Amino acid sequence: MDNFFSKLAPSYTFEIFPPKGNKSTEGTYGVIDSLVSFNPDLISVTYGAGGSSRDNTVEIASGIQNRYHTCGVAHLTCVGTTREDIRAILDQLKANGVRNILALRGDLKDKSDLGDFHYASELIKFIKDNYGDDFDVFAACYPEKHPEAPSIEEDLRHLKEKCELGVKGLISQLFFDNDIFSRWRDKARAMGITQPIIAGVMPITSAAQIEKVVEMCGASVPERVRRFVNAYGHHQGAVKEAGIAYATEQIIDLLARDVEGIHLYTMNQADTVRRIDSGIRSVLYTKRYAVRADG
Ligand SMILES: Cc1cc2nc3c(=O)[nH]c(=O)nc-3n(C[C@H](O)[C@H](O)[C@H](O)COP(=O)(O)OP(=O)(O)OC[C@H]3O[C@@H](n4cnc5c(N)ncnc54)[C@H](O)[C@@H]3O)c2cc1C
Numbered sequence: 001m002d003n004f005f006s007k008l009a010p011s012y013t014f015e016i017f018p019p020k021g022n023k024s025t026e027g028t029y030g031v032i033d034s035l036v037s038f039n040p041d042l043i044s045v046t047y048g049a050g051g052s053s054r055d056n057t058v059e060i061a062s063g064i065q066n067r068y069h070t071c072g073v074a075h076l077t078c079v080g081t082t083r084e085d086i087r088a089i090l091d092q093l094k095a096n097g098v099r100n101i102l103a104l105r106g107d108l109k110d111k112s113d114l115g116d117f118h119y120a121s122e123l124i125k126f127i128k129d130n131y132g133d134d135f136d137v138f139a140a141c142y143p144e145k146h147p148e149a150p151s152i153e154e155d156l157r158h159l160k161e162k163c164e165l166g167v168k169g170l171i172s173q174l175f176f177d178n179d180i181f182s183r184w185r186d187k188a189r190a191m192g193i194t195q196p197i198i199a200g201v202m203p204i205t206s207a208a209q210i211e212k213v214v215e216m217c218g219a220s221v222p223e224r225v226r227r228f229v230n231a232y233g234h235h236q237g238a239v240k241e242a243g244i245a246y247a248t249e250q251i252i253d254l255l256a257r258d259v260e261g262i263h264l265y266t267m268n269q270a271d272t273v274r275r276i277d278s279g280i281r282s283v284l285y286t287k288r289y290a291v292r293a294d295g
Helices: 026-038 051-067 083-095 120-134 152-164 178-190 207-217 223-232 236-256 270-293
Strands: 011-016 042-045 071-076 100-103 136-141 169-174 197-201 261-265
Touching: 011 026, 026 042, 026 051, 026 270, 042 051, 042 100, 051 071, 051 083, 071 083, 083 120, 100 120, 120 136, 120 152, 136 152, 152 178, 169 207, 169 261, 178 197, 178 236, 197 236, 207 223, 223 236, 236 261, 236 270, 261 270
Parallel strands: 011 042, 011 261, 042 071, 071 100, 100 136, 136 169, 169 197, 197 261
Antiparallel strands: none
């Protein structure tokens, strides 16, 4: 099976969302047309609530794999799903040649939203027990701990349980402070978590977005970021410029810290990705050649 970790390090991956509900997939394919020109190692597709959104995840992940010959990763969650639902989706993905899954619990409004699986680990175990090595399974991790976890250590213990089920790699929640990420990664390694960890980066493109993101995932916002959002917040174009510059610098610094990969939360904004890509490309490739030369 195609395992991109064996080919390129550090890896360079993108995340997109599918169209909601019954909206056409053509706009999303327009975004993918641009994204593939930056040669990502994979493009992952988020998974939301509701039947048609979920069908769109399968459709778009399959399209990435088959139309663009780029590794497509389907996100899957435990929210409102039975074993049979998951089996039907996995069978469809397998038939379409999609061999990479990001297995998640999903965001909950209420615990009763969950179906047959209560934690991502149960979903991962189901995939492994029923499909063996047909799928490479990835899992999520949280450099500032998952909001519901009582402590980083407790969260890492559960992360290790996911890893021990045979997860290929970890994709991190977005963060803005690389020191926080480095300290957490050291703790994860000290606990025996050995899987490659792909660092999640989201460019800030508006003042409203940062409030929403912080509320959703609790990421710490460095003073420097707060300052540019406050200073330029009334002018979206200026916040976006500053956000692109910050994300570019953040990635260059992460690469210098020897991360195993960068995962860009693209928000389907191909132009933002183009700007960041042109800022990091020479550094990314310098790192890749250095890793190869080291053997
Ligand atoms: C890269 C990335 C992509 C994402 N994509 C999507 C998406 O497409 N769709 C979507 O809906 N959401 C998505 N999310 C959000 C994710 O679904 C939420 O963060 C969710 O709340 C947790 O998912 P998880 O897979 O990390 O859960 P889990 O690993 O199950 O952890 C959830 C919580 O339970 C705790 N825990 C785990 N196992 C146990 C146990 N056995 N006993 C007690 N506590 C336990 C953990 O410490 C944590 O606090 C994404 C997140 C990331 C980082």
